[in-house]
Amino acid sequence: QSVLTQPPSVSAAPGQKVTISCSGRSANIGNNYVSWYQQLPRTAPKLLIYENNKRPSGIPDRFSGSKSGTSATLDITGLQTGDEAEYYCGSWDSSLRAVMFGGGTKVTVL
Amino acid sequence: EVQLLESGGGLVQPGGSLKLSCAASGFASSSYAMSWVRQAPGKGLEWVSGINGGNSDTFYTDSVKGRFIISRDTSKNTLILQMNSLRAGDMAVYYCAKGLGARNYNELDYWGQGTLVTVSP
Numbered sequence: 001q002s003v004l005t006q007p008p009s010v011s012a013a014p015g016q017k018v019t020i021s022c023s024g025r026s027a028n029i030g031n032n033y034v035s036w037y038q039q040l041p042r043t044a045p046k047l048l049i050y051e052n053n054k055r056p057s058g059i060p061d062r063f064s065g066s067k068s069g070t071s072a073t074l075d076i077t078g079l080q081t082g083d084e085a086e087y088y089c090g091s092w093d094s095s096l097r098a099v100m101f102g103g104g105t106k107v108t109v110l
Numbered sequence: 111e112v113q114l115l116e117s118g119g120g121l122v123q124p125g126g127s128l129k130l131s132c133a134a135s136g137f138a139s140s141s142y143a144m145s146w147v148r149q150a151p152g153k154g155l156e157w158v159s160g161i162n163g164g165n166s167d168t169f170y171t172d173s174v175k176g177r178f179i180i181s182r183d184t185s186k187n188t189l190i191l192q193m194n195s196l197r198a199g200d201m202a203v204y205y206c207a208k209g210l211g212a213r214n215y216n217e218l219d220y221w222g223q224g225t226l227v228t229v230s231p
Contacts, residue, residue, distance in 0.1 A: 002154065035216050037155070044205055044221035045147075045155060056219055088155050092216045098171045099145070099157035099216045 003028065004089055006102035013110045016079050020105045022072040022089030028100050032092040034072040036065055039086045039104075048087075049074060081109050112136040112220045114206045119225030126196050126229075132189040132206030132222055140182055143209030144189045145218060148202035148227075158204070159191065163212030173199070193227070201229045 005023040012018045022034065036049040047056050049065035052072065064075045072091075076083055089102040118130040130146070145160040159170045159180040168180050179192040189206055203226050207218035 033216065035218070037218075039155075044223060045218075046221070047217065047219050050210060050214075050217040050219075086154075090155075090157070090216050096172065097169050099160070101155045101157060104154040 002103040003093065003096075003100040004091060004102035006087075006089060006105045008103070009106040009108065011108040011110055012079050014079055014081065017075060017077045018079060018107055020074040020076075020087055020089075020107070022074070022102050024070050024072075024091060024100070026070060027095035028070075028091040028093040029067065029072055030070040031094060034065065034067050035090045036063075036072075036074045037088045037090065038083075039088065041085070045088065076107065079107075079109055083107055084109050112208065114208065114220055114222035116204065116206050116222045116225040119204065119227045121228045121230060122196055123231055124197060124229055127192070127194045128196060128227060130191040130193065130204055130206075130225060130227075132191075134187045134189065134208070137208070139187050139189060139208065140184045141212060143212055143214050144180075144182070145207045145209065145215050146180065146189075146191050147205045147207055147218070147221075148200075149205070149224075150199075150202040153202075156202070157215070160209075160215040161189070163209065169215065196227075196229045198229050201227060203227075 037045040039045045052067040142163040146158040203224040206222040208220040210217040
């Protein structure tokens with residue numbers, strides 16, 4: 001059972017939008033930044049979003065993040081087949097003094 | 111170009127020890143927070159440990175406290191994870207990852223390719 005809660009899977013047709021939620025508590029998301037990672041099959045994770053809504057260079061603006069209270073959201077617009085991957089949220093937990101990841105969300109492009 | 115190359119994984123018996131190394135190139139790893147993240151077969155990501163880029167403070171997830179030690183060899187620009195009293199639950203691919211800054215354990219912008227640790231009799 002992960003400290004941060006994500007839906008196991010989401011799906012949409014090419015060109016559509018998917019939203020992935022990440023729910024935590026005050027010790028983590030409520031008082032710390034959220035990051036999002038994309039993991040393609042058989043590869044290392046890749047940073048998509050940091051500090052709730054910032055994109056590293058090279059990440060397209062189809063990926064966007066937001067945070068409200070103890071929850072965060074990753075939106076992927078203009079869905080492409082290459083977006084099929086596992087997506088993880090992460091946040092520092094001030095009580096546990098460790099990084100907590102969500103259980104991961106599998107994105108399927110129909 | 112930033113690169114991270116893990117080594118040291120392999121097969122170990124329960125109760126045994128293993129030392130993982132992560133050779134960094136293209137940046138001075140001692141100036142950045144560095145983390146170890148693991149992924150058990152077919153499972154999600156689990157952050158294991160991190161070390162501060164400034165004062166070398168260290169942090170661990172509860173399940174490895176007292177068994178794992180994270181450290182640096184600054185002369186070799188290398189991150190180390192000493193793993194003792196290994197259990198079946200420690201079996202995973204272990205990734206080394208670089209933080210965006212000296213205290214960024216959750217903002218991991220570069221990752222190695224991972225090294226597999228197998229714990230089995």
